[in-house]
Amino acid sequence: MGEEQKSSLRTATLELLRNKEGRPATLPFITRVTELSKYLSLNKQLQDEIEKVSTVFPFRIPEFYLKLMDKENPLCPLKMQSLPSLEELRGTGEADPLGEEPASVTSSFIKKYPGRGVFLAGVQCAMYCRFCNRRRFVGRQWNTKSSWEESFLQMERLVDLKEIIVSGGDPFMLPVSDFAYVMERLRAIERIKIIRVSTRIPVVYPDGLSRDHIEALSGIPSLWIVIHINHPREVSPEFIDAVRRLREIGANILSQTVLLRRVNDCARVLHILFENLVTLGIKPYYLFQLDEVMGAGHFKVKLEEGIRIMRYLRKNCSGLAIPHYALDITGGFGKIPLDHRYVKRRKGNEVYVESPAGVVGIYTDNGKKSVCTSCGLCEGYVN
Numbered sequence: 001m002g003e004e005q006k007s008s009l010r011t012a013t014l015e016l017l018r019n020k021e022g023r024p025a026t027l028p029f030i031t032r033v034t035e036l037s038k039y040l041s042l043n044k045q046l047q048d049e050i051e052k053v054s055t056v057f058p059f060r061i062p063e064f065y066l067k068l069m070d071k072e073n074p075l076c077p078l079k080m081q082s083l084p085s086l087e088e089l090r091g092t093g094e095a096d097p098l099g100e101e102p103a104s105v106t107s108s109f110i111k112k113y114p115g116r117g118v119f120l121a122g123v124q125c126a127m128y129c130r131f132c133n134r135r136r137f138v139g140r141q142w143n144t145k146s147s148w149e150e151s152f153l154q155m156e157r158l159v160d161l162k163e164i165i166v167s168g169g170d171p172f173m174l175p176v177s178d179f180a181y182v183m184e185r186l187r188a189i190e191r192i193k194i195i196r197v198s199t200r201i202p203v204v205y206p207d208g209l210s211r212d213h214i215e216a217l218s219g220i221p222s223l224w225i226v227i228h229i230n231h232p233r234e235v236s237p238e239f240i241d242a243v244r245r246l247r248e249i250g251a252n253i254l255s256q257t258v259l260l261r262r263v264n265d266c267a268r269v270l271h272i273l274f275e276n277l278v279t280l281g282i283k284p285y286y287l288f289q290l291d292e293v294m295g296a297g298h299f300k301v302k303l304e305e306g307i308r309i310m311r312y313l314r315k316n317c318s319g320l321a322i323p324h325y326a327l328d329i330t331g332g333f334g335k336i337p338l339d340h341r342y343v344k345r346r347k348g349n350e351v352y353v354e355s356p357a358g359v360v361g362i363y364t365d366n367g368k369k370s371v372c373t374s375c376g377l378c379e380g381y382v383n
């Protein structure tokens, strides 16, 4: 067989495998320093550092994401988010900053808030972000599948449950058959009206969002996809295409962004990111202050800087492009909004409010007290 024939046979075989799973035949992830050196020029000291840190916190970067990096720039925001750094071993922080362990019903189901729960579909991600608030188990030996059935059973019993957040790890890292099974089981629970899927795959490994994964989502009446994205450089043509494919099945798309020192702690960078997202039909949902997670303190941004950034965004962007700026305090007490305090003071009915541009005006707060009109809508309402 000639070289040309061999090559086309190989392409045809790869295509066949791709069609079977709807994904490329080989998963193109870099997990070893030696492989990484083929893409980035790393001196010996850097290689040793990465090796050392990755024995404590696993590292994995998709080939796709590496290609988006600015190879020449040591402060490339994509490198900062994905390359292990010695600073991870120096800082303090919590293993479980959101207090998820005490709220775990099973190893795959967390119930912290009224009306909604989190289903941990798996622990694999295409990339292990260096500031992940679930790094205590993400990328490690942790089996959530063994408790799936118990979790579905518990969900069926919970009378207040209306919304499930499918998270992990990245749910799209599940094999298609498992992913489709999870969706089928969740849809079968009549009380669940909203399914939310949290993912970073469209950003870091868009090929991982196979057509079969998307097919498994189609027909869900209230489907929300929340995409974790932190920087305008992450908006690639492939990301745009993944978003388009999700929108084609009627998914509502939101974004969440973590405010990270030396990555995106700049009002203009976030302005560009959020306006780009709105143009693509994605509503910026949350800008998170970094959680107190172990080994990530070097990414922390001062609160006053975050507030300053939000003030700039309010003044300069369309309201569509403004996310909620919020933090979770350690222990899992829920999200606390951190926006600029617009109400300055009150004198009788006069409330002094400050606009994002710094202009103080008076609002006359003389509405009458709200009363129940006995409309009856609340009868039998849980919560």
Ligand code: SF4
Pocket (backbone or CB within 6 Å): 124, 125, 126, 127, 128, 129, 131, 132, 133, 134, 135, 138, 168, 169, 170, 199, 200, 228
């Ligand atoms: S994609 Fe999300 S869950 Fe996975 S490592 Fe990054 S932040 Fe953590």
